[in-house]
Amino acid sequence: DGGITQSPKYLFRKEGQNVTLSCEQNLNHDAMYWYRQDPGQGLRLIYYSQIVNDFQKGDIAEGYSVSREKKESFPLTVTSAQKNPTAFYLCASSSRGWPQHFGDGTRLSIL
């Protein structure tokens, strides 16, 4: 079955530590996205990528970094510069103009 796989489902970060969230898709979609969702809130775009080796900042990119070395993969690193990283993170993919398909999310917490 085609889909988007996010891992891990739960992640804990210590102070001053960088952590990486994985997102893999086998839908052959060109574009991939990372969103942050805080409790009871909507989705805010962190980064997105339309093609391999290219990505653009979204609305809240500070403290985050991404890479797009393969079409199938779009990992997100939450750096120590992100002072309030506790949130639910959703990865998505799409073809141009078509609905985005979402992964099941990663819940990140601070130890």
Added chain:
Amino acid sequence: AQTVTQSQPEMSVQEAETVTLSCTYDTSENNYYLFWYKQPPSRQMILVIRQEAYKQQNATENRFSVNFQKAAKSFSLKISDSQLGDTAMYFCAFIPFNDYKLSFGAGTTVTVRA
């Protein structure tokens, strides 16, 4: 830039009744797509319904239907015969044709009461 506004933060409906969620958007584009996504307590994002702006006919998917008013830039979602499993946060979203970046509204939390 596109903005999507959902003016109802929360709504409650009795099981088997109908509820309508409002969504308005602001854009200078003529060709675009509109979507409603559902996010149940499991936090999965599930596509409910999709509407192409060039189609005058309102989209329907089983108990879910939309009222698309292009001139008014309005895209409301009607849930008929509400079921307990419809309890979720609902997001309206907009994307210009041939674009990648989706604009989301802030969401409406729908609670279906038994």
